[in-house]
Amino acid sequence: MVKCYTRQLSMSVKAEYINGIFRPLEKVPDATSGKTYRVFSEEELRSLTEYSSWLKAAEKSFQFWNNEEDGVYDKL
Secondary structure: OEEEEEEOOOEEEEEEEEOOEEEEOOOOOOOOOOOOOOEEOHHHHHHHHHHHHHHHHHHHHHHHHOOOOOHHHHHO
């Protein structure tokens, strides 16, 4: 079973899962020994990508709030 390792959705590394252990199948840039990393399945990554695309598309719906009058609320 192949899984993906992702950090801040900016990169992913293929990994395999054997006997309860995820093993990267390629070099993991800037990996730190002892640090915890999160592994996502292909389906989860696809879902996250679709969700972030919807959020980006929805930003335009709220452009009317970007004005000087409402600027005071930007600091809350």
